[in-house]
Amino acid sequence: MFRKILIANRGEIACRVIKTARKMGISTVAVYSEADGDAVHVEMADEAVLIGPAAASQSYLSADRIIAACKETGAEAVHPGYGFLSENAAFCEGLEAEGIVFIGPKPKAIRAMGDKITSKKIAAEANVSTVPGFMGLIDDADHAVKIAGEIGFPVMIKASAGGGGKGMRVAWNEAQAREGFDRSKSEAASSFGDDRIFIEKFIEEPRHIEIQILADAHGNGVHLGERECSIQRRNQKIVEEAPSPFIDEATRAAMGEQALALARAVDYQSAGTVEFIVDRNRNFFFLEMNTRLQVEHPVSELVTGIDLVEQMIRVAAGEKLALRQGDIRLEGWAIESRIYAEDPVRNFLPSIGRLTRYRPPEKGRRNGFVVRNDTGVAEGSEISMFYDPMIAKLCTWAPDRAGAVEAMAEALDCFVIDGIEHNIPFLTALMRHERWQEGRLSTGFIAEEFPDGFSLPAPDAQGRQVLSAVALAVELLRKDRLDRLPGRLAPHGGDIKRDWVVRLNDEYVPATIVEGMVSIPTELDVTIDGDPLTLVSEWRPGDAVWKGKVGSRQVAVQVRPILNGVKLSWRGMSAQARVYLPRIAELDRLMPVRRAPDTSKLLLCPMPGLVVSIAVEEGQEVKAGETLAVVEAMKMENVLRADRDCTVAKLNAKPGDSLAVDAVIMEFV
């Protein structure tokens, strides 16, 4: 076994690998860029080597510097994590040349699977099911009908040069195939100047389901069942689970066998993932193979109890797999939610800054479920614009899917992040989504269910009750403490006022205390809007999460102080809550509503970022849809367009400016 390994990665995956290495008694070397000096992975590793400036191309992607770091520290092997150099065959060869072991497959396998066409060919040769289609070009409408008949309807008629849905037609019968071919061809000609047309099987309600495999250098291989990753936004996975709610035992076995056949075909030696697309009738077709550890590997670990990183290290060290297919049992259900530093209500734009608060939910096994959080950040960490915006992977396990979903909802409720925007409200809304709960998924789920993007849900009847009750409990404790200040004219008699009004956003909810003492732990009988409830909690002022019971329901409500009140969040619903005596509530209703400043004549910077270019000049007239400016954040260029016809009055920013969110870029007449 290796004595020392280097982890050529950063963030959560570097921390994840270090944990297993430590468990195995292997010492660890972290590498880091200038932007990551204070990063958690650097702190965790036994040694750390600075490998270059912030830009990944000059640090985490620099094979030379990483190899140099290995030599400098005497690391015998390199774990690449995912991304960066994990699927770079030249890097593996570079390591091999220096006698350093790459903890992953051999370069040949990486190369073979790295090319889309080659990998499909190898897959087909290994009798792996691929999407049926005609590899050549279609001559005319008759040819299209003939090919479509051979493939079997429905089919997708696609422009070779196509993209963005243009030049694509689904045909369910011959007439449609004929018409679709003509339409696609003319559309392709006019849109792309290239009218070449392909036909392949149209996958109805496609799901993304992948098989985790493990293989060693001695010809042994096992599969660890599947993961379903259909919840994606723009091809980026957001939520994954194992097993899939859709796959039966027979399909699983068939998929597993084919995945292993493919692995054998390329002499695969490590952990790897074979991705399939699965249609509504459980027909599955090979997509591609990922020759590395996947982001979502923890869900497989949770249902199999196998540490994939440990297996990768053992295989790389030449050990034989100690596992046989018969040893692999899938137990219970695991879900992973990827926590991203992005603003879900601003079209998921990246968000950067310091994590002023970062309190993940309590980890470990409790009440029959498990919470796991793979993270590479800590409170005080800086989320920079240089790297991937994923900051944590929150996983839950329970004996069944409903339990895992419920545990995830609860864990998300307890996850406190301040200082940046994040997608927890979106994930929480997803966990409450009926179609998700029923497991009726497809890769189109988010586009279909959130066609207009995401907005924070207003509290529903239950949310209103829970948030009002918690607001009351929080205020009473605050009040009770102040009622015991020294210097009072008369000692506090212990009396508390019975009648209150909770202002929840703009709604006034009557609340009454029926019985109970305001103290810690709290046990109060109250009525909220006439409904009797008992509140039980050990919450203390200053705690970020109010955990306890509201009626029969166990809740975890996040509490953030605001002026004269608290902002409460629970199950994706948030409200500003202020608790008033009835007379003050009456006067509060007299207060004018302050209008938000008019921003319709301003172009605001949608996220913190760098102005790349300004496309207009002062005095210029622009039409709706024209580009006004380009702002870059987290390596993504965002084009800001005019949403109506207007005239530019004044430019407030220039290329090269670093802007905060909502900074005014330009003003219109």
Place this chain on the structure above:
Amino acid sequence: MKEVLKELERRREAARAGGGRKRIDHQHAKGKLTARERIEVFLDEGSFEEFDMFVEHRSIDFGMDDTKIYGDGVVTGWGTVNGRTVFVFAKDFTVFGGSLSEAHAEKVMKVQEMALKNRAPIIGFYDAGGARIQEGVAALGGYAEIFQRNVLASGVIPQISVIMGPCAGGDVYSPAMTDFIFMVRDTSYMFVTGPDVVKTVTNETVTAEQLGGASVHTVKSSIADSAYDNDIEALLQMRRLIDFLPSSNTSELPEIDFHGEPQDDPALDRLIPANANKPYDIKGLILKTVDERDFFEIQEAFARNIVTGFGRVEGRTVGIVANQPMVLAGVLDSDASRKAARFVRFCDCFSIPVVTFVDVPGFLPGTAQEYGGLIKHGAKLLFAYAEATVPKITIITRKAFGGAYDVMASKHLRGDINYAWPTAQIAVMGAKGAVEIIFRKDIDDPEKIAAHTKMYEDRFLSPFVAAERGYVDEVIMPHSTRRRVARALRMLRNKDLSNPWKKHDNIPL
């Protein structure tokens, strides 16, 4: 009921009606509460004891003897805020536009005197048209009597003013002499002479909002300490402020129940960026030092390069002063010096310990600052820290350069506990400037300059030279800051230090 008793009730009804339904509705339509409603919101429910409800003016000129209204435009009395005594007066805009008559002034003077005699805070709610012109010099006399009482009470009891409508002419100077002024956005303004007079005298055209609105006084003039969106918000925040303050300069600090020992906070070890020129938000450190992240900031919108405000540590009030690296690198300029000086003096008056966080690159250079009197403004802060006898705890997080090091509650100004983080750089100036002066002869040799710079950085840009001399009591881990501050404050509870007897000092005003 006996007829006389009924008569009292009738008279009370009449007094409570103020200027009548129509005027009250008008007040509400403008988004403002009435004087009595404001007092109701501010004080504990049912705790208000009113004085002089039946006072009327004594003016006979201009037909005034025909119009008399109970209360004469101001409601006065006392009550409690969370059980502690507070004296109040509220200008009643529905009665003679809240204008000040001789009788009106006497009502205010009475509560001022009672507040001082009984050592309890006093708060005034302003919403008035200035002096009652019909009363002439009697009104002027009334103002001056109020001013005199403001001054006598200054430093003995906390005095707070909330501007909740117009406040002009003679009305502005009483608030100006109190400890804090707060405003309500959109409905309040404050100036010595209004837009009409301004137009006549200087030919400037301005609106009342532009001349003296909340945005002017919180951002530009620093007259106001904070502004709120509406009356309710402002009044409830005044309750919060009162909870932080001792009742007088001889009262104990208010102390609330506090749960749990202060814990280490590893996130603070990451606070200081690797690059010494990169800013970070000092408020992050303040929120992690005070209890429950509860911080009442004073003058948040003005001179943002320094942060001042109240928090609690282990349940007891502290005043926080901190350079803010996010704004102008935390430099000390005239505005920042004045802002912090006044805050430190308030804390010293009322025995509120001062915790100072230092990350200051020096004083701001330039003609604008020098012409503006930076020397004397900077001296105010120096003076305020030096004369203060309250417990003073100082933590240097990063830069403490030059004269600004001395000013920011240094050991030499009787700092009780002076800590530095390992990231501290306590030096006469930064490396570049120092090397260019000390090694002027090598200025054309970049290699030598680089070597000198490295030497200077290693030796002097650290807390250890100061620690060797005892100028810092201890170099502490950032994560232990809250615990260290809490323990120091405990130790200093019985601090006994006084300055030599004097009539008063002569701070460079």
